[in-house]
Amino acid sequence: MADITIEILHESLDPAAETGALAGRDASAGGLATFVGQVRDEPGLKALELEYYPGVTKQALQRIAQTAARRWMIARAVIKHRVGRMTLGEPIVFVAAAAAHRREALDAVGYMIDMLKTEAPFWKRVHTDTGAHWVEAVDADRDAADFWMEEIASEDA
Amino acid sequence: MKLTVRYVAALRDRMGRAEADLDLPEGIADSEALIGHLRAAEPAAEALSHPSVRLILNDAIVPRPAPLSDGDTLAFCPPFTGG
Numbered sequence: 306m307a308d309i310t311i312e313i314l315h316e317s318l319d320p321a322a323e324t325g326a327l328a329g330r331d332a333s334a335g336g337l338a339t340f341v342g343q344v345r346d347e348p349g350l351k352a353l354e355l356e357y358y359p360g361v362t363k364q365a366l367q368r369i370a371q372t373a374a375r376r377w378m379i380a381r382a383v384i385k386h387r388v389g390r391m392t393l394g395e396p397i398v399f400v401a402a403a404a405a406h407r408r409e410a411l412d413a414v415g416y417m418i419d420m421l422k423t424e425a426p427f428w429k430r431v432h433t434d435t436g437a438h439w440v441e442a443v444d445a446d447r448d449a450a451d452f453w454m455e456e457i458a459s460e461d462a
Numbered sequence: 463m464k465l466t467v468r469y470v471a472a473l474r475d476r477m478g479r480a481e482a483d484l485d486l487p488e489g490i491a492d493s494e495a496l497i498g499h500l501r502a503a504e505p506a507a508e509a510l511s512h513p514s515v516r517l518i519l520n521d522a523i524v525p526r527p528a529p530l531s532d533g534d535t536l537a538f539c540p541p542f543t544g545g
Contacts, residue, residue, distance in 0.1 A: 342545050355544070356471055358537065360521050386544065398545050418545055426518065427544025428471035439472040442514065442541030 307374035311366045312385045313357060318396045323385060327401055331380040334403035338410035340418050342398040344391050349433035355388045355397065358426040362386075365425040369417055376457055377413040379404040384417060386427065416456075419449040463490065465530060467500075468518075468537035476509045492527040493517055493536060514541045 308331075320341040327337055344353045370382040381403040391397060398421070402413035429440035463486045469477040490496050500507035509515075518537040519528050530536065 357544075358470065358518060358539070361518055361523065364521070365523060422545040423542055424523075425544050426470075426516075426523065426539060426542050428540060429543045430471070439475070439540065440543045442543050446545075 307370075307379045308381045309367065309370045309374065310381075310383045310385075311363055311370060313363055313366075314385055314387050315389050318385055318387050318399055320396050320399050323383070323399050323401070327381070327383065327403060331403045333405055334380045334410070335405050336407035336410040337401065337403045338407070338414040339399065339401040340414050341396055341400075342418070344393050344395050344397060346393055347431065347433075349435060350393060350431060351434060352432040353391045353395075353397070354430040354432060354437075355386075355391065356428045356430065357386075357388045362426045366421065369420045369424060372420075372457070373402065373413040373416050376416070376460065377402070377404065377409040379409055379413045382413060382417065384421065386421075386425075388427070390432075416453045419446070419453055422446040423450040463488075463530070463532045465496070465532075466535040467496075468535065470518075470537055470539045472540045473509060473515070473538050476506055477504075478506070490530065492529050493519075494527040496530060496536070510538050515539065516541065 324339050366384045370384055373382055379402045383401040385399045387397050400414050400418045402410045404410035423446050430437055465484045465486055468481050474480050490499055497510045516539040517524050517528050520535055
């Protein structure tokens with residue numbers, strides 16, 4: 306059974322420290338895959354604000370990691386997600402998986418970040434010089450989640 | 463039936479408030495009937511009927527239509543945009 310760690314962080318997220326803490330930790334793991342999402346520049350950007358739904362968001366992330374652990378042979382899954390206010394370049398999310406072989410680790414990370422985008426209750430708001438606007442969901446994220454759901458359904462069939 | 467509704471993120475801005483306690487008339491059995499009731503009271507509630515709107519009923523993300531019971535808290539959520 307994979308070791309799963311889920312955290313919602315209000316202050317800071319340090320991907321280098323997170324990766325360092327995982328490197329070499331699982332004796333069975335020949336591969337450690339990580340993904341870091343960070344605040345991207347856009348015209349007039351002053352800050353990015355992340356809102357979540359206490360009591361529900363963490364549980365949704367847990368479910369995503371559990372599904373990844375059922376589908377791929379991974380020793381460990383980690384999802385750490387920031388909420389609150391962030392500035393340009395600041396990390397938003399850290400996703401990692403350790404597995405015996407690289408393909409399992411890479412696919413598990415791909416699954417977790419893609420599913421998180423559409424299935425975990427977070428909402429982004431961009432603050433700019435001229436005001437603030439909520440970030441709209443994009444079809445590409447929906448398509449990525451659909452890809453994995455079909456992938457998992459075909460495995461189960 | 464007593465119900466607490468929450469409006470999250472962009473829907474909170476649209477509705478002009480984060481939460482409301484409602485005392486509903488008989489016959490409102492699910493989320494879609496509730497949206498119809500809310501739309502009759504204020505045009506801004508039309509945004510709640512958009513198919514992309516997700517529901518959190520008490521502590522769980524649920525599909526639409528969601529059956530409602532006395533004392534429930536129902537949150538209307540825009541599509542999720544984390545990561």
